[in-house]
Amino acid sequence: MSTTQRLGRAYATREIDELRRSMAAHGASPLQIAAVISAIQQVPLRAALRLALGLTQQAVADLYNQRWPSTRPKTGKNVGYWEQWQGPGSPPSTSTREPSYTDLLRLADLYDCRLEDLLTGPPLAAEAVGAIRAITDEASAGSDEGDITKRRTLLQSGLYAAAAGFLPDARTEPGGRVTVPVLDLVATTVRHAQRLDDRGSGARAYVADQASVVDRMLRRDTYDTATGQALAACLAQLSQTTGFMFYDAGLDPGARRWYQAGLRAAKAADDAPLTASILSLMSNQAAGTGNPAEAIDLADAARRSARSAPPLVRSLIAARACLAHAADGDTDTFNRTRDDAFTLFNLGMDHTEPVPSWAYYISETELEAIVGRGMVTLARRTSSTRPQQGLLQDATRLLAGRALTDDPDYDRSGLRHSAWLALAHARAREPERAVLATRAALRRAPSVRSLRGDQLLRSVRGELAGLSDKREVGDTTRMLDQYLSSTSV
Structure with a gap:
């Protein structure tokens, strides 16, 4: 994303308060007020929303602690760190801390906004500034301190420009x-x-x-x-x-x-359905990297965003949410969410409501494969043998459609789910079927080159070791060793 220059000098606290009261009196929402504060102050919306609500950093921390008590309560300094954060991968600094998605979702709840609002930095908020640049120049021409009345007019104009939508940056x-x-x-x-x-x-x-x-x-x-x-x-x-x-x-x-x-x-x-899809992928990432609580928060945010989406899109979002509940070891919620996914899919198939173009791949096979992965994970979190075996048997049935069908249009998914199927069979002590699934994955692996897929195959290698002394298992283990020796995992 491109950077933008500060528009004139920074506004004093009293002027920001005047702006907030003036815009609120004209019917502006906190988010609209924050968009203009973000533009003129060149601060992220995380900070601008707080200012738009008239809160101090400590006041936000106090509200947070009241809603979500903890043995390690938040302080105003925590809120300040979050506001200064420049995004994932930004250089480390003594004045910033990366907030978790759970913290951001809770801030969104406090500020009555969406997660994506808190990820918006000044560059995107400042799209509004180009549309009011001429008014800015006029308002600041009189004196360095400026005139409060002219500033108020400028900022009210900025409100409507900020609410107008995604505008091009006039300064490039x-x-x-x-x-x-x-x-x-x-x-x-x-x-x-x-x-x-x-x-x-x-x-x-x-x-x-x-x-x-x-x-x-x-x-x-x-x-x-x-x-x-x-x-x-x-x-x-x-x-x-x-x-x-x-x-x-x-x-x-x-x-x-x-x-x-x-x-x-x-x-x-x-685009709320697309927002939901991205949030659900973020949830899957959190689940796959050992953050089940964050995965659940993101999955819940995705399902809220998808409320008005077509049933087929909502079925995909629900299926992905299963992975969060599986990572958390919550069998009851997993089962309810799984049932929701297939109910919504059947509802969508009974209606002619069009789905977005990006959702072309939604099918019963895709949903079954996603839910099947969740079952393998959930079985790993289950200590009792009988439920564990039941989950693995159900998983193998659901995974087979994607894993064992050679479709070059879905090679990446085929590799991933073949490996998951091999894991399920191996953990169910079914060596012959584990061998078939492993070899299906190995056929795809050289053309796909997926590190996550390679990591799954490494896990398969560990499960196959000692599973059986049959020649087919030994041959497949050697094939895995040969392939994995050429990868970085």
């Missing part, structure tokens, strides 16, 4: 006009990027570059409101795809950055 060098053929080309690129990810061709750098191109178009080019929203949706989809590619490559900080960029763009596009 001008670009061209986004025409319908250009928008069609961008949409085609988005679809092509998604298919590259499905096939596991390792085109992470290419897809990231395309996202950067669309980001520049949004900042430099000119377009009408509908085109701007369509471009923002394209950026959100490219960011979502890039985020998953980074996650699949084991690059978790990069994945978090891209997912957050996707959330910001989805917010600009006013």
